[in-house]
Amino acid sequence: MGSAGSYGVGTGNSGAYVTEISEPARFEEEIRSLIQARFDAPPVSGGSFTALLGLSANQAVGLLHEPGAGEISAPAASSSPTGLGHPLGCSPTFPSNAALAERAASFPVFAAADSPASSSDGGPSPPLKAEPPDPDSSPPLPVPIDKPRRPAKRKDCEKQKAKGPGKKIKTAEEHTEGDQLPYVHVRARRGQATDSHSLAERARREKINARMKLLQELVPGCSKITGTALVLDEIINHVQSLQRQVEFLSMRLAAVNPRIDFGGLDSFLMAERGPLAASNGRGEAALDPVSWSSDPAPGTGLRTDLRPSQQSSTAWVYPYALIDHGTSLFGYGAANSVPLNSNQSKTDL
Amino acid sequence: MQATKSFEQAFLRHLLRGFRLSAVSYKSMSLQERKSAIKLSADVAMASARGSRKWTRGLITKLSREDEHRSFLRLILGTEYGRLTKPRHGSWKIPRSKKIVRRSLRVCSRRKNNLRAPHGVKSGVLARTLVEKRTHALKRLVPGGESLDGCSLLDEALDYVISLRAQVDLMQKLLTTFEAPKLRALSKCTLPERKASFVGK
Numbered sequence: 415m416g417s418a419g420s421y422g423v424g425t426g427n428s429g430a431y432v433t434e435i436s437e438p439a440r441f442e443e444e445i446r447s448l449i450q451a452r453f454d455a456p457p458v459s460g461g462s463f464t465a466l467l468g469l470s471a472n473q474a475v476g477l478l479h480e481p482g483a484g485e486i487s488a489p490a491a492s493s494s495p496t497g498l499g500h501p502l503g504c505s506p507t508f509p510s511n512a513a514l515a516e517r518a519a520s521f522p523v524f525a526a527a528d529s530p531a532s533s534s535d536g537g538p539s540p541p542l543k544a545e546p547p548d549p550d551s552s553p554p555l556p557v558p559i560d561k562p563r564r565p566a567k568r569k570d571c572e573k574q575k576a577k578g579p580g581k582k583i584k585t586a587e588e589h590t591e592g593d594q595l596p597y598v599h600v601r602a603r604r605g606q607a608t609d610s611h612s613l614a615e616r617a618r619r620e621k622i623n624a625r626m627k628l629l630q631e632l633v634p635g636c637s638k639i640t641g642t643a644l645v646l647d648e649i650i651n652h653v654q655s656l657q658r659q660v661e662f663l664s665m666r667l668a669a670v671n672p673r674i675d676f677g678g679l680d681s682f683l684m685a686e687r688g689p690l691a692a693s694n695g696r697g698e699a700a701l702d703p704v705s706w707s708s709d710p711a712p713g714t715g716l717r718t719d720l721r722p723s724q725q726s727s728t729a730w731v732y733p734y735a736l737i738d739h740g741t742s743l744f745g746y747g748a749a750n751s752v753p754l755n756s757n758q759s760k761t762d763l
Numbered sequence: 764m765q766a767t768k769s770f771e772q773a774f775l776r777h778l779l780r781g782f783r784l785s786a787v788s789y790k791s792m793s794l795q796e797r798k799s800a801i802k803l804s805a806d807v808a809m810a811s812a813r814g815s816r817k818w819t820r821g822l823i824t825k826l827s828r829e830d831e832h833r834s835f836l837r838l839i840l841g842t843e844y845g846r847l848t849k850p851r852h853g854s855w856k857i858p859r860s861k862k863i864v865r866r867s868l869r870v871c872s873r874r875k876n877n878l879r880a881p882h883g884v885k886s887g888v889l890a891r892t893l894v895e896k897r898t899h900a901l902k903r904l905v906p907g908g909e910s911l912d913g914c915s916l917l918d919e920a921l922d923y924v925i926s927l928r929a930q931v932d933l934m935q936k937l938l939t940t941f942e943a944p945k946l947r948a949l950s951k952c953t954l955p956e957r958k959a960s961f962v963g964k
Contacts, residue, residue: 653927659931663938668800
């Protein structure tokens with residue numbers, strides 16, 4: 415039945431988890447390579463910001479879109495052609511793990527910040543007029559082009575990362591069905607033993623840590639906790655509370671039940687599936703979500719007299735209300751129109 | 764992470780079937796009996812909707828230990844009952860022997876700790892025992908978890924939490940649907956209506 419891992423738990427999530435870990439490492443290398451390139455390239459006496467860095471437009475915008483870049487664009491836009499100082503001054507801000515989460519967020523934020531920066535800085539600094547229009551115009555221009563490129567870049571870098579000189583990646587994690595691989599490839603970190611026992615130990619520990627991370631995400635309030643024992647505590651509490659909730663809900667349902675005629679429910683469900691011609695047609699129409707919202711009026715007048723039968727006929731409502739429409743608001747609307755149908759179908763049956 | 768819609772639909776279908784099957788003597792049951800019948804059908808619905816996982820099999824075997832539930836289970840599950848309760852890879856022997864082994868290990872480790880304590884307890888050992896205690900507690904909570912190792916225990920716990928959450932959600936929605944007309948009548952209770960119902964009585 416549902417055993418095909420339909421939750422998307424293992425694969426999707428741990429895949430996402432892995433790429434996030436790889437980003438900072440990729441970051442650092444990218445930055446380092448860029449800095450190297452800048453040192454090697456001769457200082458160009460051009461006016462444009464990108465030329466100052468001696469980089470291509472895309473790489474420069476890539477730099478700009480780094481979280482530390484918020485600091486670059488403002489100084490670059492407002493101040494002078496000592497552009498060579500900027501990358502040096504700002505690059506130490508790049509490699510930060512906290513910047514990871516900001517990266518995605520900084521994207522639209524940055525695009526928004528671009529236009530106010532350019533508009534405000536264009537005015538008040540006349541002597542630097544030669545400077546600001548260029549750096550202000552050049553970043554926004556490549557932005558729309560680069561945005562679609564950027565995810566592609568990330569994907570390529572991910573793929574590279576998968577095969578390339580990974581720092582702390584276990585390739586079995588990327589396959590994510592690591593349990594089914596005959597061999598588990600683990601890369602040894604610096605200063606760690608590489609004999610088979612410790613490798614297997616490490617692989618096992620990595621698996622357990624990955625699952626603990628998933629559980630942490632699942633259980634509310636667990637992401638801030640560090641330490642296996644406390645996280646396990648929270649998980650146990652959560653499971654216990656869920657089980658207790660089930661008990662309470664079943665007791666409440668038992669209390670509600672005497673009013674609900676489950677025998678009647680039976681006939682409704684049969685009508686829904688069985689080949690009963692007349693009531694089937696009406697049953698289908700009644701259960702059709704579209705017809706519910708269209709019919710609140712006729713029921714209202716009859717609400718008071720039909721209250722007892724109304725309660726039994728709410729059984730109609732939930733097979734579809736519960737699942738397809740999330741909230742049971744449809745139950746409210748439908749129960750109005752249902753009494754008419756239910757009474758008539760009862761007589762038919 | 765959320766339960767899929769197909770899971771919820773299968774869950775609801777089995778739940779309603781269970782209600783129908785156990786509703787024969789609803790009028791004559793006490794509250795406790797009705798509550799346990801509802802809980803039973805909810806649990807069975809959850810297990811059968813999920814399919815074949817270690818915890819579902821553990822849950823069904825736990826439920827079928829009581830004879831009265833067995834016929835109910837057979838009715839609901841049909842052919843799957845046999846598939847879900849038959850022992851896989853002869854694993855039924857393992858839990859029993861593991862319990863004995865664990866008990867003896869516990870005694871041994873307690874003796875060892877008592878001998879070692881005078882020399883100074885290391886934090887690593889302490890942390891390990893804390894984690895072990897909690898792992899045992901989790902094993903007791905998750906159905907069928909006794910015979911699982913740490914890694915797959917976490918897997919099953921994850922799945923179990925998702926299914927439990929879906930179960931709670933579904934039952935809450937059921938509850939609100941049942942109580943909807945009553946709540947609505949209470950909230951919209953105006954004077955003319957009261958008069959009408961009064962007259963009707």
